[in-house]
Amino acid sequence: xxxxxxxxxxxxxxxxxxxxxxxxxxxxxxxxxxxxxxxxxxxxxxxxxxxxxxxxxxxxxxxxxxxxxxxxxxxxxxxxxxxxxxxxxxxxxxxxxxxxxxxxxxxxxxxxxxxxxxxxxxxxxxxxxxxxxxxxxxxxxxxxxxxxxxxxxxxxxxxxxxxxxxxxxxxxxxxxxxxxxxxxxxxxxxxxxxxxxxxxxxxxxxxxxxxxxxxxxxxxxxxxxxxxxxxxxxxxxxxxxxxxxxxxxxxxxxxxxxxxxxxxxxxxxxxxxxxxxxxxxxxxxxxxxxxxxxxxxxxxxxxxxxxxxxxxxxxxxxxxxxxxxxxxxxxxxxxxxxxxxxxxxxxxxxxxxxxxxxxxxxxxxxxxxxxxxxxxxxxxxxxxxxxxxxxxxxxxxxxxxxxxxxxxxxxxxxxxxxxxxxxxxxxxxxxxxxxxxxxxxxxxxxxxxxxxxxxxxxxxxxxxxxxxxxxxxxxxxxxxxxxxxxxxxxxxxxxxxxxxxxxxxxxxxxxxxxxxxxxxxxxxxxxxxxxxxxxxxxxxxxxxxxxxxxxxxxxxxxxxxxxx
Amino acid sequence: xxxxxxxxxxxxxxxxxxxxxxxxxxxxxxxxxxxxxxxxxxxxxxxxxxxxxxxxxxxxxxxxxxxxxxxxxxxxxxxxxxxxxxxxxxxxxxxxxxxxxxxxxxxxxxxxxxxxxxxxxxxxxxxxxxxxxxxxxxxxxxxxxxxxxxxxxxxxxxxxxxxxxxxxxxxxxxxxxxxxxxxxxxxxxxxxxxxxxxxxxxxxxxxxxxxxxxxxxxxxxxxxxxxxxxxxxxxxxxxxx
Ligand SMILES: Cc1cc2nc3c(=O)[nH]c(=O)nc-3n(C[C@H](O)[C@H](O)[C@H](O)COP(=O)(O)OP(=O)(O)OC[C@H]3O[C@@H](n4cnc5c(N)ncnc54)[C@H](O)[C@@H]3O)c2cc1C
Ligand code: FES
Numbered sequence: 001x002x003x004x005x006x007x008x009x010x011x012x013x014x015x016x017x018x019x020x021x022x023x024x025x026x027x028x029x030x031x032x033x034x035x036x037x038x039x040x041x042x043x044x045x046x047x048x049x050x051x052x053x054x055x056x057x058x059x060x061x062x063x064x065x066x067x068x069x070x071x072x073x074x075x076x077x078x079x080x081x082x083x084x085x086x087x088x089x090x091x092x093x094x095x096x097x098x099x100x101x102x103x104x105x106x107x108x109x110x111x112x113x114x115x116x117x118x119x120x121x122x123x124x125x126x127x128x129x130x131x132x133x134x135x136x137x138x139x140x141x142x143x144x145x146x147x148x149x150x151x152x153x154x155x156x157x158x159x160x161x162x163x164x165x166x167x168x169x170x171x172x173x174x175x176x177x178x179x180x181x182x183x184x185x186x187x188x189x190x191x192x193x194x195x196x197x198x199x200x201x202x203x204x205x206x207x208x209x210x211x212x213x214x215x216x217x218x219x220x221x222x223x224x225x226x227x228x229x230x231x232x233x234x235x236x237x238x239x240x241x242x243x244x245x246x247x248x249x250x251x252x253x254x255x256x257x258x259x260x261x262x263x264x265x266x267x268x269x270x271x272x273x274x275x276x277x278x279x280x281x282x283x284x285x286x287x288x289x290x291x292x293x294x295x296x297x298x299x300x301x302x303x304x305x306x307x308x309x310x311x312x313x314x315x316x317x318x319x320x321x322x323x324x325x326x327x328x329x330x331x332x333x334x335x336x337x338x339x340x341x342x343x344x345x346x347x348x349x350x351x352x353x354x355x356x357x358x359x360x361x362x363x364x365x366x367x368x369x370x371x372x373x374x375x376x377x378x379x380x381x382x383x384x385x386x387x388x389x390x391x392x393x394x395x396x397x398x399x400x401x402x403x404x405x406x407x408x409x410x411x412x413x414x415x416x417x418x419x420x421x422x423x424x425x426x427x428x429x430x431x432x433x434x435x436x437x438x439x440x441x442x443x444x445x446x447x448x449x450x451x452x453x454x455x456x457x458x459x460x461x462x463x464x465x466x467x468x469x470x471x472x473x474x475x476x477x478x479x480x481x482x483x484x485x486x487x488x489x490x491x492x493x494x495x496x497x498x499x500x501x502x503x504x505x506x507x508x509x510x511x512x513x514x515x516x517x518x519x520x521x522x523x524x525x526x527x528x529x530x531x532x533x534x535x536x537x538x539x540x541x542x543x544x545x546x547x548x549x550x551x552x553x554x555x556x557x558x559x560x561x562x563x564x
Numbered sequence: 565x566x567x568x569x570x571x572x573x574x575x576x577x578x579x580x581x582x583x584x585x586x587x588x589x590x591x592x593x594x595x596x597x598x599x600x601x602x603x604x605x606x607x608x609x610x611x612x613x614x615x616x617x618x619x620x621x622x623x624x625x626x627x628x629x630x631x632x633x634x635x636x637x638x639x640x641x642x643x644x645x646x647x648x649x650x651x652x653x654x655x656x657x658x659x660x661x662x663x664x665x666x667x668x669x670x671x672x673x674x675x676x677x678x679x680x681x682x683x684x685x686x687x688x689x690x691x692x693x694x695x696x697x698x699x700x701x702x703x704x705x706x707x708x709x710x711x712x713x714x715x716x717x718x719x720x721x722x723x724x725x726x727x728x729x730x731x732x733x734x735x736x737x738x739x740x741x742x743x744x745x746x747x748x749x750x751x752x753x754x755x756x757x758x759x760x761x762x763x764x765x766x767x768x769x770x771x772x773x774x775x776x777x778x779x780x781x782x783x784x785x786x787x788x789x790x791x792x793x794x795x796x797x798x799x800x801x802x803x804x805x
Binding site for chain 2: 031122123125126127130131138139140141142143145146147148150151152154155159163164167170171174175177178181182183184185186187189192193194195198199204205206211212214216217218221222225226228229232233242264265295297298299332333334337338345347362413414417418421531533534535536537538541546547554555
C-alpha cells in the first residue's frame with residue numbers, strides 16, 4: 001500500500017461513493033458567493049502578508065512581503081566598479097530569459113532583422129514553460145469565438161484585466177497555435193486534422209490545445225531547437241546560458257540601453273549593449289510566498305520584476321498570485337508539484353476525507369483553491385499526512401470509469417509516471433492534493449505591442465501583468481507567451497531600427513542606492529535573487545556568499561524529524 | 565488538524581539516516597530525500613543539474629550504483645530517492661552533435677527517409693540496447709532508432725514523445741549516436757509536414773484577419789463592468805466532452 005495505513009479508511013470511502021458520484025453533478029458556486037469564498041480563504045487576501053512599498057514607481061501600493069523585499073533590494077553591482085565602455089556584446093535586441101516567451105521573442109526579433117542576444121539563467125529552456133502540462137487556449141472551433149474567449153479571460157480575471165491586452169491575446173491565439181505547428185509542434189489532433197480540444201477551469205468552450213500532458217515541454221523543445229538551428233546556420237541569433245541579467249543599463253535620455261549579466265559559475269560580469277531589451281524572466285514561485293511550496297522551476301525568482309522596477313518601470317497587480325488548486329500533498333518528495341488541471345478536465349472529482357464532493361472540479365482556480373483550503377482549515381475534512389501536510393483527494397480513477405480503461409495511461413503519461421516513481425498507481429487510487437504557489441498574475445506593465453513604460457523596454461510572458469487581471473485561467477499563460485513573446489520580438493526589432501542611443505550610464509543604480517539609504521532599507525537583501533538558497537549548512541561556512549536568499553520553505557522540510 | 569492516529573503513526577516513525585557517496589565522498593542524509601534534495605541537505609548549492617525539480621526538463625541526469633553492487637543505474641535526481649550506500653554523480657551536460665537543418669527542407673519526398681539524410685550514422689546502431697536501459701523515462705529508445713532507420717516517422721513520434729532530452733542515451737551510446745536529437749528532428753518534421761492542417765483554425769485565422777470580430781470586441785472593450793458581468797454570467801457552458 002503506497003499510502004500510510006491510517007489513510008486507507010478514507011480511500012475506501014472515496015471508492016465507495018464512486019457509483020453515486022458518476023450520476024451526481026455538483027453545481028458551480030454563484031458569482032457573489034464565489035467572491036466571499038475567495039475573500040475569506042485565498043492566500044492573496046491575508047493582509048498580514050502584504051505590505052506597502054516604500055520606494056520605487058509603485059511606492060505606496062501593496063506587495064507580498066517576499067516580493068517587497070526583492071523590489072526594495074540592494075543592487076548586486078557597485079556602479080563605480082563597472083566600466084560600461086568595456087563592452088562584450090553589442091546587439092540590437094537583448095532578450096533576457098529563455099522560456100517560451102523569451103524564445104519566441106528572440107526568434108521574431110531575428111526574423112525582423114535584428115542582431116539578437118538571448119541571455120538566460122540556466123540552460124536554454126530550463127523554465128516554467130517545460131512544466132506546462134495541460135495546454136494552450138485558442139478559440140478556433142466553430143462553436144467558439146474570440147468574443148467568448150474574451151469574456152472568459154475577463155471573468156476569470158475578475159474584470160480587472162487590461163482590455164487592449166485581452167483583445168491581443170484572443171485575436172492572436174489561433175495564429176499562435178498555427179505558428180507553433182509550423183515550427184513542428186505536434187498538437188493532439190483528430191483524424192481530420194482539427195485539434196483535439198478540452199475544457200479547462202473557467203472556459204465556456206472546449207479550447208485547450210494539448211500535446212499529451214507534455215504541452216509546454218513540446219513547445220519548448222521545438223523553440224529551443226529552432227534557436228539552436230538558426231544560431232548554427234550563422235543567422236544573427238546568439239545565446240548565452242548560465243548568465244542571468246543582474247541590472248539594466250540606461251542611456252542619458254532614460255532609454256534602456258543594455259544589461260549587465262553575471263556568469264553564475266565564475267561570477268564574472270558581462271556588459272551587453274542593446275538598443276532594445278525584452279524581459280522574459282517568468283515567474284516567482286521559488287521565493288515561496290507565505291512559505292508555500294511551488295510548482296515552479298528552480299530559477300523562478302521574480303528577477304525581471306526587480307530589473308524593471310529599478311529603471312522606474314511600474315508593475316501591475318503585483319499583490320496577486322495564483323495558487324494552483326491541486327499541488328501534490330503526498331508523498332513529500334513531490335510536495336507542491338503540479339497535478340495538472342487536465343486531471344479534473346478529464347473527470348476526476350475533488351473529494352474530502354468522508355468521500356464526498358464539496359466543490360465543482362472546474363471552478364476558476366482561485367475559487368477551487370479557496371474551497372479546498374476551506375474544506376481543510378475550516379471544515380476539518382482534510383487528511384493530514386505524516387509530515388503534517390494536509391490535503392483532499394483528487395479522484396483520478398473516475399477518469400477511466402467515465403471514459404474507459406486506458407484513458408489515464410493515454411492522456412496523462414507524465415502524471416502516471418510521476419506517481420509510479422513513488423509506488424502510487426493513480427489509475428487505482430486517488431491523489432492527495434492541496435493548493436500550491438503557481439503563477440504570478442501581475443507583473444511589468446505593458447501595452448498591446450509588449451512595450452513597457454520605459455522607452456526601449458519590452459516584456460512578455462509570466463513576468464508581465466494586465467493580460468490576466470487578478471487571476472489567470474489555465475491555458476492562457478502558454479498562449480500569452482507566444483502572443484506577447486512574438487509581439488515583443490517584433491516591436492523590439494522595430495524600435496532598435498529607429499532609436500538613437502545617448503551616453504550609457506548606471507546613474508539610476510546610484511540613485512536607487514541613495515533612495516534605499518534615505519528610506520532606511522539598507523538591510524534589504526541583494527536582488528535579483530537569481531536562485532533560492534536551499535543548501536543546508538549546520539555549521540557556519542567561512543566566507544560563504546550564497547547566490548540568493550534562504551526562503552521560508554526548504555525542500556527537505558522544517559526538520560529532519562519530519563522525514564519518513 | 566492532525567487526528568490521534570496520525571500523531572501516533574508519526575511518533576512511531578524514526579528518521580532513518582542513510583549513507584550516500586556524492587562523487588565518492590560520504591554523507592549521512594535522511595532516508596526518503598530525492599537525490600537532488602539530498603545534495604542540498606549535504607550543503608551543496610546547485611547551479612547546474614537542476615531545472616524544473618519535477619521530472620520534466622532533464623537537467624538532473626544522474627548516474628549511480630551502490631558500494632556493494634557495481635551495476636550502473638540511471639535516473640533523474642529530482643525523481644529518485646536516495647538509498648543506503650548509493651554512489652552518485654551527475655551529468656549536467658553531454659556534448660552531443662546535432663545535424664544542421666532547415667525545417668522547410670525536411671519536407672520528405674515520396675519514399676524518402678530524411679532522417680537518414682540528416683543522421684546517416686544511425687545505420688551503425690548495433691542493437692546493444694544501452695540507450696533503452698539508460699532512459700529515465702523508460703522509453704524504447706533502441707526501438708525508435710530502428711524506426712528511424714526504416715523511416716517510420718510516426719512510430720518515432722509515438723515512442724519518443726515523452727523524451728526530456730536529458731542526453732543520457734547519447735552519453736551511453738558506444739557508436740556515438742544522439743538518439744534524443746534524432747527523435748527531435750523526426751517529431752518536428754512530423755508536426756510541421758506530416759499532419760493535416762486544421763481547417764477550423766485556418767478559417768478562424770482568416771476571419772480574424774478580415775476583422776470579423778473587431779466591432780463586437782470593440783463593444784466588449786467599452787462595456788462597463790456590470791454589463792460584462794451580466795454577459796459573463798449568461799454564457800452557455802459547453803459540456804467537458
Ligand atoms: C508546472 C507548471 C504547469 C503549468 N501548466 C500550464 C498549462 O497547462 N497551461 C498554461 O497556459 N500555463 C501553464 N503554466 C504556466 C506557464 O507554463 C508559465 O506561466 C509560462 O510558461 C511562463 O513562461 P515564460 O516564458 O514567461 O517564463 P519561463 O518559462 O519561466 O521562462 C523564464 C526564463 O527566464 C530565465 N530567467 C529568470 N531570471 C533570469 C535572469 N535574471 N536573467 C536571465 N534569465 C532569467 C529563467 O531561467 C527561464 O529560463 C504552468 C506552469 C508550471 C510551473
Ligand atoms: S530537475 Fe528537471 S527533470 Fe529533474
